[in-house]
Amino acid sequence: MPVKIRLQRHGKKGKPYYWIVAADARSKRDGKYLEKLGAYNPNTNPATIELNIDGAVTWLQNGAQPTDTARAILSYKGALLKNHLAGGVRKGALTEEQAEAKFNAWLEEKGSKVVAKVDDLAKAQADAKAKALEAEKAVNEARAASAVVEEEVAEEETEAATEEAAEEIVEDTTETVAEETPKAKEE
16 A cells, blocks of 8 residues: 555635545545644744654655655654654664654754744834834824824814904904994984
8 A cells, every 4th residue: 555645635715735644656735644743824023844754754764655745844843854864773874873863953953043043033023113103103104294294284274263353353343433423413
């Protein structure tokens, strides 16, 4: 029975989530599988990968062939390296301790690269947020300045209107007083 290590799609439309499984090559993509080896979530940045490395190595040693994407994931997590080192131990080129030391050193180096990437992404996100905040502050200051100018213009207009109204009232009162004065003389 030919066995493949491949991805089995789960999740919803537009948000894929994959299980990494060992399955018969003749079974459907999302069909029956022999063993679930891990999960892969490409929706996060960096992608989240959970993998049972020892289980994957066991399947690789028994002849399972990974698909291209599964091979990339196994390589990224170190399962292919561990399989390679196990082959060296079987042939007598390495001892078990040397192989374990090499694998742990590789894991530490890989872990530091992943942490560096996460830190860079967090820093970039913080910088973008700071720039957006500065742009928003600039827009708010411009709005506040224009509001102050509009208030000053409105105050000037109301003052001018008040002065015009006062002048009209004064003119009306002087006209009525002038009209009343001749009437008073006639009486």
